[in-house]
Amino acid sequence: MKRITAIFLTLMLLFGLAACSTESGQSDIDTSSGNESTATDTGNGDDNSNEETEINNILVAYFSATGTTKQIAEYAADILGADIYEIVPEDPYTDEDLDYYSGGRADQEQDDPTARPAISGSVQNIDQYDTVLLGYPIWHGQAPRIISTFLESYNFDGKTIVPFCTSHSSGIGSSAANLHSLTANANWLDGERFSSGTTREEIQAWLDSLGLISNTAAEVGVFNFDTHTVLLNSGYEMPIMGLGTYSLSDEECYNSVTALLEAGGRLVDTAHIYGNETAVGRAVRDSGVPREEIFVITKLYPNQFANAEEAIVEALEKLDIEYIDMMLLHHPGDNDVEAYKAMEQAVQEGKIRSIGLSNWYVEELTEFLPQVTITPALVQNEIHPYYQENDVIPFIQEKGIVVQGWYPFGGRGHTAELLGDEVISAIAEDHDVTSAQVILRWNLQKGVVVIPGSSNPDHIRENLDLFGFELTEEEMSRINALDRGEKHDWY
Numbered sequence: 001m002k003r004i005t006a007i008f009l010t011l012m013l014l015f016g017l018a019a020c021s022t023e024s025g026q027s028d029i030d031t032s033s034g035n036e037s038t039a040t041d042t043g044n045g046d047d048n049s050n051e052e053t054e055i056n057n058i059l060v061a062y063f064s065a066t067g068t069t070k071q072i073a074e075y076a077a078d079i080l081g082a083d084i085y086e087i088v089p090e091d092p093y094t095d096e097d098l099d100y101y102s103g104g105r106a107d108q109e110q111d112d113p114t115a116r117p118a119i120s121g122s123v124q125n126i127d128q129y130d131t132v133l134l135g136y137p138i139w140h141g142q143a144p145r146i147i148s149t150f151l152e153s154y155n156f157d158g159k160t161i162v163p164f165c166t167s168h169s170s171g172i173g174s175s176a177a178n179l180h181s182l183t184a185n186a187n188w189l190d191g192e193r194f195s196s197g198t199t200r201e202e203i204q205a206w207l208d209s210l211g212l213i214s215n216t217a218a219e220v221g222v223f224n225f226d227t228h229t230v231l232l233n234s235g236y237e238m239p240i241m242g243l244g245t246y247s248l249s250d251e252e253c254y255n256s257v258t259a260l261l262e263a264g265g266r267l268v269d270t271a272h273i274y275g276n277e278t279a280v281g282r283a284v285r286d287s288g289v290p291r292e293e294i295f296v297i298t299k300l301y302p303n304q305f306a307n308a309e310e311a312i313v314e315a316l317e318k319l320d321i322e323y324i325d326m327m328l329l330h331h332p333g334d335n336d337v338e339a340y341k342a343m344e345q346a347v348q349e350g351k352i353r354s355i356g357l358s359n360w361y362v363e364e365l366t367e368f369l370p371q372v373t374i375t376p377a378l379v380q381n382e383i384h385p386y387y388q389e390n391d392v393i394p395f396i397q398e399k400g401i402v403v404q405g406w407y408p409f410g411g412r413g414h415t416a417e418l419l420g421d422e423v424i425s426a427i428a429e430d431h432d433v434t435s436a437q438v439i440l441r442w443n444l445q446k447g448v449v450v451i452p453g454s455s456n457p458d459h460i461r462e463n464l465d466l467f468g469f470e471l472t473e474e475e476m477s478r479i480n481a482l483d484r485g486e487k488h489d490w491y
Contacts, residue, residue: 057082057083057128057129057130057131058080058081058082058083058129058130058131058132058133059082059083059084059085059123059126059129059131059132059133060073060076060077060080060082060083060084060085060132060133060135061073061084061085061086061087061123061132061133061134061135061150062084062085062086062087062134062135062136063086063087063088063135063136063137063144063146063147063150064086064135064136064137064166065093065098065137066137068137068166068196069135069136069137069165069166070086071198072135072164072166072194072198072203073086073133073135075198075200075203076133076135076164076203078200078375078400079200079203080133081220081233081234081235081400082133083129084373085123087119087146087147087150088119088120088121089117089118089119089120089146090117090118090119090120091117091118093105093106106139106144107140109144109145110139110140110142110144110145111140112145115145115148116145116146116148116149116152117144117145117146117149118149119146119149119150119153122153123154124348126154126155127155129159130158130159130160131159131160131161131162132156132159132160132161132162133162133163133164134147134150134151134161134162134163134164135163135164135165135166136163136165136166136175137165137166137167138165138166138167138175138193141174141175142174142175142178143163143165143175143176143178143179147179148179148182151179151182151183152182156183156185156186157183157185157186158185158186158187159183159186159187160186160187160188160189161183161186161187161188161189162188162189162191163175163176163179163188163189163191164191164192164193164194165191165193166193166194166196167193168195168196176188176190176191219231220232220233220400221233221397221400221401221402221447223240223444223447225444225467228240228241228467230402230449232354232377232378232402233375233377233400233401233402234347234353234354234355234374234377236295236325236353236354236377238267238295238325238326238354238378238402238449239265239266239267239295239449240267240444240449240450241265241267241440241444241449241450241451241463241464241466242260242265242266242267242268242269242295242449242450242451243256243257243260243265243267243268243269243451243452243453243454243460243463244269244406244451244452244453245257245268245269245270245274245276245280245453246269246271246274246406246453247274247453248274248276248279248453248455249276250275250276250278250279251279252455253270253274253276253279253280253283254279254280254282254283255283255455255457256454256455256457256460257279257280257283257284257287258283258286258287259457259460259461260460260464261283261284261287261289261294262287263457263460263461263464264464265460265464266289266293266294266295267295267297267449267451268280268284268294268295268296268297269297269298269380269404269406269451270296270297270298270299271298271299271301271328271330272298272299272300272301272304272311272314272315272330273299273301273330277298277315277318277319278318278319278320280296280298280319281296281318281319281320281321282320284296284319284321285320285321291321291322294321294325295325295326296319296321296324296325296326297325297326297327297328297378297380298315298319298324298326298327298328299327299328299329299330299358300312300315300327300328300329300330300339300343301330302329302330302331302332302333302334302336303333304339305329305333305334305335305336305338305339306334306335306338306339308335308338308339308342308343309342309345309346311339312327312342312343312346312351312352315327316351323350323351323352323353324351324352324353325352325353325354326352326353326354326355326356326377326378327343327346327352327354327355327356328355328356328357328358328378328380329343329356329357329358329360330358330359331358331359331360332359332360332364332368336368337368337371337372340355340357340368340372341372341373343355344372344373344374347374354377354378355374355376355377356376356377356378356379356380356401357376357378357379357380358379358380358381358406359380359381359382360379360381361381361389361392362391362392362395365379365395365396365399369399375399375400375401376401377401377402378401378402378403378404378449379396379401379402379403379404380403380404380405380406381403381404381405381406382405382406382407382411382487382488382489383403383405383406383407383408383443383448384405384407384408384409384410384411384418384439384488385410385418385421385424385439385442385479385482385483386410386414386418386482386483386484386486386488387407387483387484387485387486387487387488388480388483390480390483393446393447393448397447402447402449403447403448403449404448404449404450404451405443405448405449405450405451406451407488407489408439408440408443408450408451408452409436409439409452410488411488411489412488413488414488418435418439419434419435419436419439420435421435421482423478423479423481423482424438424439424479424482427471427475427478427479430475431469431471433468433469434462436452436459436462436463437462437463437465437466437469438471438479439479440452440463440466441466441469441470441471442471442476442479444466445470445471445476446476450463
């Protein structure tokens with residue numbers, strides 16, 4: 001849905017109030033060689049469209065040596081929900097190059113104001129960013145010359161630049177001021193220095209102390225019961241209720257998606273293994289609903305992980321809906337990290353807008369997340385009153401990741417029992433709604449997006465009608481007490 005950007009306007013200014021991190025001296029020069037870009041531009045809007053706005057986007061660009069600046073940049077990008085770009089030298093620095101005060105390459109460059117080390121790669125669509133956080137280590141009291149190369153490579157007119165530096169002892173000093181002449185029409189804000197031991201919590205506390213981040217960041221992951229959407233950490237809005245298409249055959253799937261869209265639903269969940277991506281795409285194209293109003297999720301199955309780039313192209317071709325709103329890895333498997341990185345690349349290329357995981361729990365997430373660059377926007381797991389995941393849900397949500405539940409009615413062979421549960425039935429009777437609606441509303445009030453499957457147009461409409469009643473705390477507690485820890489599928 002609509003990409004949110006105005007939300008982070010104050011965040012941009014916020015970083016300008018104090019934006020410098022700390023590396024550990026001259027030899028703090030990262031020799032990593034890969035450019036990374038995390039697409040999480042965000043803004044603010046009231047309508048439910050996937051249309052991007054062109055204002056108030058943030059880029060965190062950094063050059064690192066030993067990894068200290070990189071760590072600070074990643075903390076900043078994660079907290080702000082910003083894109084991140086690593087400035088990588090075309091000719092990587094060696095240990096000999098970085099030997100401080102030895103007359104090596106780095107020393108020679110810093111002694112030559114005209115030195116401009118070449119950069120490998122470039123920032124895509126620099127025009128979309130209004131604010132750039134620029135990070136670097138301090139070398140000889142100045143920014144490395146490669147920062148000058150970066151600044152002279154793009155037009156920063158009208159943009160706000162917030163420098164941050166890392167240094168064992170040196171402050172930001174004149175390092176930033178000496179860069180101003182390279183971008184005369186940019187708005188430079190004061191920067192700040194952080195030590196090499198700076199933690200994410202310290203960055204978060206620093207941002208919170210400014211009184212801006214916490215209020216804005218709280219919008220991410222919070223359900224809006226007026227618009228029936230949630231803001232993802234990728235900057236897009238997603239409907240909080242929709243249709244799951246598992247087990248729906250081609251024509252059945254087409255008709256079900258059509259019924260959903262005709263009833264006002266806008267979220268559709270499919271997967272490669274379901275065999276119905278083509279039907280979903282056809283229904284979307286035939287619906288007459290503007291593409292930007294519809295949010296389609298699909299998934300790569302583990303047998304696709306080894307050739308994820310090809311699998312992504314296959315999904316795009318089968319759906320044939322211009323782009324994929326969200327792609328998930330269906331469940332853990334061999335090469336899952338590599339497959340996720342292929343999805344990250346597809347985000348950079350504009351083929352996919354948001355990415356996430358399905359059937360990842362606390363242990364799996366703890367191992368997986370440090371290995372990837374883009375924080376998942378969503379984790380989709382089995383969730384229903386008999387299997388509530390009350391330890392997993394908050395673990396995921398606290399990371400700024402939205403939770404989505406499949407099998408909300410218990411799944412194959414268990415639906416009748418769950419819908420007929422006396423506690424749920426009694427609550428449904430009190431509100432003059434169905435047991436299915438109570439279960440779905442219970443999920444929403446727990447912050448869980450719902451995608452019940454159905455081929456019945458009446459049930460599809462019913463499953464969207466969740467906002468004419470609200471469960472009390474006592475009713476929520478009664479349903480919470482039904483938890484058996486009873487998982488109904490092997491994922």
